[in-house]
Amino acid sequence: MLNIKYELTKEKKAKPDENNLGFGIYYTDHMFIIEHTEGIGWHDARIVPYQPLTLDPAAMVFHYAMESFEGLKAYRLPDNSIQLFRPEKNAERMINTNKRMCLPSLSVEDFVQAVKAIVETDKDWVPHNDGTSLYIRPFVIATEPHLGVRTSKHHKFIIICSPVGAYYSTGINPVKIFVEDEYTRACPGGTGFTKCGGNYAASLVSQVKAHDLGYEQTLWLDGVEHKYVEEVGSMNCFFKIDGVVYTAPCVGTVLPGVTRMSCIELIKKWGYEVSEERLPITKVMEASKEGKLEEVFGTGTAAVISPVGELRYEDEVAYINDGKIGELTQKLYDTLTGIQWGKIPDDMGWTTKVCD
Numbered sequence: 375m376l377n378i379k380y381e382l383t384k385e386k387k388a389k390p391d392e393n394n395l396g397f398g399i400y401y402t403d404h405m406f407i408i409e410h411t412e413g414i415g416w417h418d419a420r421i422v423p424y425q426p427l428t429l430d431p432a433a434m435v436f437h438y439a440m441e442s443f444e445g446l447k448a449y450r451l452p453d454n455s456i457q458l459f460r461p462e463k464n465a466e467r468m469i470n471t472n473k474r475m476c477l478p479s480l481s482v483e484d485f486v487q488a489v490k491a492i493v494e495t496d497k498d499w500v501p502h503n504d505g506t507s508l509y510i511r512p513f514v515i516a517t518e519p520h521l522g523v524r525t526s527k528h529h530k531f532i533i534i535c536s537p538v539g540a541y542y543s544t545g546i547n548p549v550k551i552f553v554e555d556e557y558t559r560a561c562p563g564g565t566g567f568t569k570c571g572g573n574y575a576a577s578l579v580s581q582v583k584a585h586d587l588g589y590e591q592t593l594w595l596d597g598v599e600h601k602y603v604e605e606v607g608s609m610n611c612f613f614k615i616d617g618v619v620y621t622a623p624c625v626g627t628v629l630p631g632v633t634r635m636s637c638i639e640l641i642k643k644w645g646y647e648v649s650e651e652r653l654p655i656t657k658v659m660e661a662s663k664e665g666k667l668e669e670v671f672g673t674g675t676a677a678v679i680s681p682v683g684e685l686r687y688e689d690e691v692a693y694i695n696d697g698k699i700g701e702l703t704q705k706l707y708d709t710l711t712g713i714q715w716g717k718i719p720d721d722m723g724w725t726t727k728v729c730d
């Protein structure tokens with residue numbers, strides 16, 4: 375259990391217009407920080423006014439990308455109370471990321487306590503409008519000033535929060551996706567399953583290429599053969615082909631998404647067959663030609679459920695469901711967001727109350 379000290383701000387910021395939040399633009403009044411020192415462990419947990427960090431320019435995070443992060447959301451319910459969605463799953467995933475990245479981790483209990491504490495402190499920032507939430511960004515950085523490549527003796531774990539609307543400017547309207555067959559996101563034995571900033575930095579070249587071609591996002595193929603579908607980078611990806619729902623297996627190169635996991639549980643509960651076998655992109659394109667590619671959608675904390683209307687692979691384009699949101703995609707969106715925003719009962723036991 376953390377002993378958190380509070381230094382609250384005397385100058386609260388003006389709240390942004392809830393109709394125009396965008397994603398990751400505004401930040402709340404406070405942030406959570408805890409230090410980690412080799413030989414001592416975690417110490418000095420505190421909630422302080424949101425402020426810039428002062429770091430030595432030789433801090434290892436700047437040179438060797440020694441950092442990891444998470445993403446989860448707090449939701450305001452119709453009775454004005456606030457809840458989280460499966461925060462312990464983010465805590466567990468961060469532990470797995472940090473093992474791979476040689477970074478220290480908080481226990482699941484301490485991670486969840488810290489998230490609840492910062493959300494409760496800034497509870498007035500959890501927005502009220504439909505489809506809005508408070509995005510929570512925990513991250514760990516290596517702060518020891520040192521230019522040799524080795525593990526760091528000092529780290530900070532920080533949580534910042536941002537009131538957000540939809541991740542994509544298209545909202546729940548279908549996105550256009552470009553299948554990347556030149557660059558690679560992840561290889562077996564690499565960091566593909568982790569939430570480390572380097573994965574995202576390395577993906578930007580493809581995102582720029584996709585944008586230049588008129589597509590919103592990149593669908594990554596496996597790094598060895600460039601044959602099997604993996605993930606979109608900001609989302610996991612699902613394909614409904616002839617009644618069966620496919621998503622890439624989490625075998626080291628795909629991020630084990632909390633929304634992905636929740637969707638699989640719901641889809642199975644509703645009686646569909648879910649396949650986590652590797653799915654060749656050629657099978658997806660063939661299914662499209664045969665009229666069997668029924669739905670494609672992405673899942674993620676930021677993106678929620680995002681229908682895909684168009685997939686481009688080499689010179690072929692698959693148009694999905696006439697650019698309309700599919701039946702299963704809509705049902706998943708309604709059920710998941712219904713549970714998250716407390717509009718339908720949480721019979722899966724997924725939510726955690728922060729405050730009334």
Ligand code: COI
Nearest residue numbers: 445446608674675676677
């Ligand atoms: C999330 O869905 O929380 C993510 O971290 C994806 C992206 C914003 C990096």
